[in-house]
Amino acid sequence: LQKYLIAPSILSADFARLGEDVDRVLTSGADVVHFDVMDNHYVPNLTFGPMICKALRDYGVTAPIDVHLMVKPVDRLIPDFAEAGASIISFHPEASEHIDRTLQLIKDCGCQAGLVFNPATSLSYLEHVLDKVDVILLMSVNPGFGGQSFIPHTLDKLRQARKIIEQSGRNIRLEVDGGVNVDNIAEIAEAGADMFVAGSAIFNQPDYKEVIDKMRAELGN
Ligand code: DX5
Numbered sequence: 001l002q003k004y005l006i007a008p009s010i011l012s013a014d015f016a017r018l019g020e021d022v023d024r025v026l027t028s029g030a031d032v033v034h035f036d037v038m039d040n041h042y043v044p045n046l047t048f049g050p051m052i053c054k055a056l057r058d059y060g061v062t063a064p065i066d067v068h069l070m071v072k073p074v075d076r077l078i079p080d081f082a083e084a085g086a087s088i089i090s091f092h093p094e095a096s097e098h099i100d101r102t103l104q105l106i107k108d109c110g111c112q113a114g115l116v117f118n119p120a121t122s123l124s125y126l127e128h129v130l131d132k133v134d135v136i137l138l139m140s141v142n143p144g145f146g147g148q149s150f151i152p153h154t155l156d157k158l159r160q161a162r163k164i165i166e167q168s169g170r171n172i173r174l175e176v177d178g179g180v181n182v183d184n185i186a187e188i189a190e191a192g193a194d195m196f197v198a199g200s201a202i203f204n205q206p207d208y209k210e211v212i213d214k215m216r217a218e219l220g221n
């Protein structure tokens, strides 16, 4: 198992040349494609759905696709994303009427299941469903937009989540999303994260490899 995963958020990619841009970031050393789905209802922005995910698979993308659903309702899209080639599907507990059922649905569709926590959402949602969770995704910004600043309080929450994972004895990924960059990634890893989403920090630079190499150097891996 790879210790640290870097997951560029294609929210900041060039949509007019998406396949090429995703290829470029993967050959630059990224591990996972982070795919932000926004519905202009759960969050005040609108992005893309399963068709674009399938288009990336058809284009030849073989890396894991990490689908971050910022939609309400959630369940209807899950089989569609599984069929479109999603590897991980994560959702916000506030957006699901039945969290246990939604997690089970993701597993039944053959994907890994993630729960996403907004900056103000309590980790207590994990209490009764931890055995069904493969990924805990902590938002370090309020969801909806790329390019926001990392909320420092997330570091405490990461430590808390890391403790919960250790106590569970399970192999759960701890992913962080929002405002991650070369300057703060080491501190975020130290707090317990092992999967790092970065959108603007990577795609707003001309040389993706240079940024990803710097991130890995910061992580010592
Ligand atoms: C925000 C998204 C993030 C975002 C990250 O709602 O979930 O994935 O695109 O972008 P940066 O890295 O620019 O904060």
Ligand code: ZN
Pocket: 009, 034, 035, 036, 068, 177, 197
């Ligand atoms: Zn995201």
